[in-house]
Amino acid sequence: MINVLFVCLGNICRSPMAEAVFKNLVEKENLNEKIQVDSAATSSWHIGDPPHKGTISKLKEYNISTEGMVGRQLEKTDxxxxxxxxGMDASNVTNIREILGQPDHPKIIRFLDLTDHKKDVPDPYYTGDFQETYDLVIEGCQALLNSIKSNHEDQFN
Known part of the structure; x- marks a missing residue:
């Protein structure tokens, strides 16, 4: 089983959006038995909260479920x-490395570094632009899935 964790500041906008989109892609490719997905926050602000209403609304437009998703904080055991x-942005990556005590491990990456964009995913909590975030998340999730399938070919044959 390959385990993937998306992390942002509050775990109500970007990381749950990425979790839901990635789960949807995994299901469409019948890889549920091979890839498990979760999300978390670097802060404790929204522990136990559902995704932001903007995230839920945007994902509903594309028939992507957020059912059962609640905010949680990143833990050392992760x-x-x-x-x-x-990490959805460079600040998240820095915080992840600090929280986990892993200053430079290759399993910790910035999301859009997997794409040609090589930039942060803007936080729609502040920008209000859930469509831009969704578009970047779709692209990043597809790139991540392609990378996982390429890096773990033996598990997908």
Whole structure:
């Protein structure tokens, strides 16, 4: 099983959006038995909260479920549980490395570094632009899935 964790500041906008989109892609490719997905926050602000209403609304437009998703905070034990720990922006990556005590491990990456954009995913909590975030998340999730399938070919044949 390959375990993927998406991380942002509050775990109500970007990382749950990425979790839901990635789960949707994994299901469409019938890879549920091979890839497990979760999301978390670097802060404790929204522990137990559902995704932001803007995230829920945007995902509903594309028939992507957020059912059962609630905010949680990144924990030290996540380092051992997850094969990929994806920060939605550079600040998230810095905080992830600090929280996990792993200053430079290759399993911790910035999400859009997997794409040609090589930039941060803007936080729609502040920008209000959930469509821009969704478009970048779709692109990043597809790039991540392609990378996982390429890096773990033996598990997908």
């Amino acid at each position: 380092y051992e549980k997850f094969d990929y720990i994806i």
